[in-house]
Structures are given as C-alpha cells and as structure tokens.
Amino acid sequence: MHKFLRLFPTRALAGAAVSLLAFVSACTYSKGPEPSPCNDPTPATYAAVISPIFDANCRACHGATVYQTLGGGNDYSTYEGIKRQSSRLIIGCISHEAGYNPMPKGGAKISECDIAQIKAWIAAGQPNN
Template sequence: MRLTFTTPILGISAALAVLLTAVASSCTYSTGEVPSPCPTATEAVSYAKDISPIFDANCRSCHGASVYQTLGGGNDYSDFQGIKKQSASLILGSVQHAPGFDPMPKGGAKIAVCDIAKIKAWIEAGQPDN
C-alpha cells in the first residue's frame, strides 16, 4: 500500500494561493487606487472638517504656532492662513513623497492615501476656507 500526500498538499496550496490573491487584490495601496471613503472629484472637501484634522494629526507637531520656527523650517501651518501662504505644489509633493520634495512628515511614514486624496481635492478646489 502506497500513501500519496500530493492531493491534500496541492489542495492546501491552491486554497492558500486563492486567499493570498484575494487579499492582495483588495489592497488599494498596492495598486495606487484611493480607498472608497475618500473624496471623489465631485465631492467637496472642507478645510475645517477634513484638512485641519489631517494637519493636526500629521503636521502641526513640527509646523504648529509655537514650534514652527525651530522644528518646521519656518513654515507655520497652525491655521488656514499659514497653510494658504505655502505653495500648494510643495505641500502636495511633500505629502505624496514625490521626487524632488522633502518627504513629510519628516522622518515618518507617508500619510494615508485617503488623506492625501483629501488634500489634493481641497487644493484642486482652490483651497477654500470652509
């Protein structure tokens, strides 16, 4: 009598391959797609509701009113006016970690794809103070 383990191993391998494919295809970061709760081109992005909280969480520890001179390279993003003074392309290039820009947050991971999409949509809308 001869025992063969090929079928169960292949069955497990096939199931694992299907599972890994499903997980990988659902990962929007690997394809560059924006996750669904992010704004679309037709949705308005609010400075107060969307943008300011992103800057609170990711930028103002270095670019806040009391620290921007020493930690933030002189760039004050503590309020709407401070952000509006800065070049929109500099802000977007930095948070996207685009070539030729200093990646921000400095020394940190890239901010969430959805947050970058919100910043981009807000900039494209003319950076309204809403």
Template sequence: MALGTAASLVAVAAGCTYSHGDPAPACDVARETITYSAVVAPIFAANCLRCHGSTVANVIGGGNDFGSYAALSRYPQNSLLGSVRHEAGYSPMPQNSSKLSDCDIKRLEAWYAQGKPQ
C-alpha cells in the same frame, strides 16, 4: 436563562464591524465636502503640527507654519503636495514617519482643486 442572555450578547458583539478588524469604509473624496475646518485642519493636526504648528514652526519646522488657514493657504501647493506624496525632489513629510494615507492625500489634492475652501 443566563445562557440565553450570554448567547444574545455574543451575537450582538459579533455584529460589530470594526471590532473584528474589518476594513474602514472606502475613501469617497468625490462625495465629501472638503473644507479646511472640517477635513484639512484635522489631517494637519494629526500629522504635521507637532513640527509645523504656529509655536514651533520656526524652531523645528523649518519656518513652515501650518497652524492656521491663512498660513497654510499661502504655502505653495506643489511643495506641500510633493512632500506629502513623497515625490522626488521634495522633503518627504511627515518627516521620520509613514506617508499620509492615500485618502488623506486625495483630500488635500481636492481641497486645492476646489480653491481651498475654509
């Protein structure tokens, strides 16, 4: 009986997708609802606010504060997207770190294209 239970547990565990390194679901920005609070703020919290948060922007973030919707939505679209895309002529961001995922960049582009919904 113990052998049967163990075999069942192994079978269930083998059915887990991400535990085996399977790829994450495809990025489908066209079907996502892209808002500042649901999508953009978490991207910035994970990648930008350590330097560009409200309390540190003037010290280590070059004065660029992305700590709130109002602050980020005033920032020029071309500058922000040029930096996260690592385009020539822009400071690549996040600085001293890898580029944002292509999916997150597409999400930021969509947010701007949709009029920066909050």
C-alpha cells in the same frame, strides 16, 4: 428553402452583433464630476477635513509654537498659513515625490486618502468652510 438556410446564419449573426452593440453601449460610463476622495460625499473644506489632517500629521513640527525650530519656518497652524505655502510644495512633500522633503519628517507617508483629500481641497480653491 436552401437560400433561406444560407441566409439564416448571416441574419442570426447580424442580429447577435446588433444585440451585443446595444448591450455594450448601455454599459458605457459617462464621465461626470470626479467622485469625492475616500468615498466621502461632502466636499473637503479646511475646517471639516484639512485641519484635522494637519493636526494629526503636520502640526507637531509646523504648529504655531514650534514651526521656527522644527518646521523649517513653515507655519501650518492656521488656514492662512497653509494657503500661503505653495500647493505644489505641500503635495510634493506629503506624496514623497522625488525632489521634495518627505513629510512628515522621519515618519511614514500619510494615507492615500488624506493625500487625495488635500489634493481635492486644493483643486476646489482651498475653501475654508
């Protein structure tokens, strides 16, 4: 009986350890596809997501009629105009990264959600529709 009592705590501890490991392994996160930015389940497309962001934040200076004078020659009035520009330049400017002109010029940085949507759109190959 004395041996049994000495083994019982060890067995109980081993059982608790096995239970804990089973619990922890059940709680692990299997990394799948990245979630859509801003909890939006639909993929970002130019027509549905990106163009409205550029309307709200960029086209006052980078629109078709003003880009030569206000937008440094960068025309973002169309899908083709945005695709022609370096993605790295766009991300650097809207993220206010060092070495890039912070955009919108003289304004606050656009929302992190909008930046995440633009990054996701670029990473997805810049789909139009």
